[in-house]
Amino acid sequence: DAGITQSPRYKITETGRQVTLMCHQTWSHSYMFWYRQDLGHGLRLIYYSAAADITDKGEVPDGYVVSRSKTENFPLTLESATRSQTSVYFCASSEGRRGSNTEAFFGQGTRLTVV
Amino acid sequence: GENVEQHPSTLSVQEGDSAVIKCTYSDSASNYFPWYKQELGKRPQLIIDIRSNVGEKKDQRIAVTLNKTAKHFSLHITETQPEDSAVYFCAASIGSFSFGTGTRLTIIP
Numbered sequence: 001d002a003g004i005t006q007s008p009r010y011k012i013t014e015t016g017r018q019v020t021l022m023c024h025q026t027w028s029h030s031y032m033f034w035y036r037q038d039l040g041h042g043l044r045l046i047y048y049s050a051a052a053d054i055t056d057k058g059e060v061p062d063g064y065v066v067s068r069s070k071t072e073n074f075p076l077t078l079e080s081a082t083r084s085q086t087s088v089y090f091c092a093s094s095e096g097r098r099g100s101n102t103e104a105f106f107g108q109g110t111r112l113t114v115v
Numbered sequence: 116g117e118n119v120e121q122h123p124s125t126l127s128v129q130e131g132d133s134a135v136i137k138c139t140y141s142d143s144a145s146n147y148f149p150w151y152k153q154e155l156g157k158r159p160q161l162i163i164d165i166r167s168n169v170g171e172k173k174d175q176r177i178a179v180t181l182n183k184t185a186k187h188f189s190l191h192i193t194e195t196q197p198e199d200s201a202v203y204f205c206a207a208s209i210g211s212f213s214f215g216t217g218t219r220l221t222i223i224p
Contacts, residue, residue, distance in 0.1 A: 031210070033212065035214075042204060045211055045212070045213065048210075048211045056211070058211065059116065090158065094208075094212070096210070099146070099209075100146050100147050100166065100209075102147075103149060103164065104161075104206075104212055106158040106159050107158065
């Protein structure tokens with residue numbers, strides 16, 4: 001299917017466990033992003049990537065790890081999940097042209113609950 | 116990094132009236148300013164955007180204005196309808212996207 005997809009859509013995990021959220025896009029967009037959405041905080045950037053093998057921290061990177069070995073995939077790993085990481089996670093992608101981005105397209109979101 | 120502030124956090128308007136949401140940004144290098152609408156349980160979706168070399172853009176009932184000198188931009192929705200009820204986010208972009216904290220717009224029938 002064309003577009004940007006996240007998996008799983010819902011996940012419940014225990015404190016201390018490692019969990020990986022997957023994100024796949026079919027447009028070959030250069031930029032990919034991970035956001036978390038919490039009530040009252042809007043969308044906060046966790047990590048982003050401008051191209052394969054290039055990643056940068058966002059506003060709230062602690063406790064998260066990303067990789068981008070292929071342009072189309074951008075997995076997000078919680079190394080040791082904590083209750084404060086309970087949130088809705090959105091992956092997004094965008095093309096960058098001449099120093100400016102185009103529209104960011106969002107995946108469906110992953111609702112993660114850490115118990 | 117970029118800091119985007121958005122006001123108001125909630126807004127209620129009578130159906131048919133206009134709604135205005137305002138945002139400010141801190142990084143003068145930001146050059147792309149999209150607005151997203153998010154309905155309950157759904158993903159954010161672009162409704163309109165503006166680039167730094169443009170002062171105003173309109174698409175039917177929706178318009179966005181940008182003041183680069185003051186570093187603020189605004190979303191204007193005219194002739195509001197019940198289906199406009201949603202959360203709206205502004206963003207500023209230079210590489211990554213920094214979002215405001217959102218405005219919950221409620222249209223009162």
